[in-house]
Amino acid sequence: MTTLPLAQVCCAPLMDGPLSAQDAVRLAGLFKAVADPARLRLLSLIAAQPDGQACTCDLTEPVGLSQPTVSHHLKVLLEAGLLSRDKRGQWSYYRIVPEQLAALRGALDTPVGAWR
Secondary structure (H helix, E strand, O other): OOOOOHHHHOOOOHHHOOOOHHHHHHHHHHHHHHOOHHHHHHHHHHHOOOOOEEEHHHOHHHHOOOHHHHHHHHHHHHHOOOEEEEEEOOEEEEEEOHHHHHHHHHHOOOOOOOOO
16 A cells, blocks of 8 residues: 555645645544544554454454444444455455544644644
């Protein structure tokens, strides 16, 4: 997988100047997708796997939710572009899309003294 510069993935940092309408919509979608404790847990569980991927069947017990609920949360993260999915028979395996997490991190990257 090729890593793109942050500006090509999503948006410029918030403190670099006003966001375009398109960048604001894109960032809001990413933040909305991660604005749920279960989704944050799912992202962290997937990222913590030794091979960087996790099957839906391995995620239900750690988050304490039913399989349909976990599948719903994974779908939201997938549609936001934060996860990629590889279907293997009846099972789906998910991986983090590092560039999208970098976009979130980069959007919040604030220059020193910007909040003074």
